[in-house]
Amino acid sequence: MKDVLEIILLIVSVLLIVIVLLQSNKASDASNIITGGNEALFKNMKERGLELFISRLTLFLGILFFGISLAIFLMSNIK
16 A cells, blocks of 8 residues: 555656646746846736646645655554
8 A cells, every 4th residue: 555655656746846847937037036127926916727727736736745645654654
C-alpha cells in the first residue's frame, strides 16, 4: 500500500510542477514589481475559463499532495 501511495505521490508531484508552470505570469518583470511599474498586478481581476481551471487544479493537486504525504508519513510510523 505504501508503494502505491509513493507512486501516486510521484505522479501528483510531476503534475503539480507542470500545472504551476502552465499558469499565466501575472508579473511581467520583477523590476516592475519593485519600481511599481505594474499597476495591474494588484487589481481585482477574476480568473476565467482556462485560468480558473488551472488555478483550481493547482489547489486540488496541492491538497492531494499534502494528504498523500501525510498518509505516507503516518504509515511509516505505525510499525
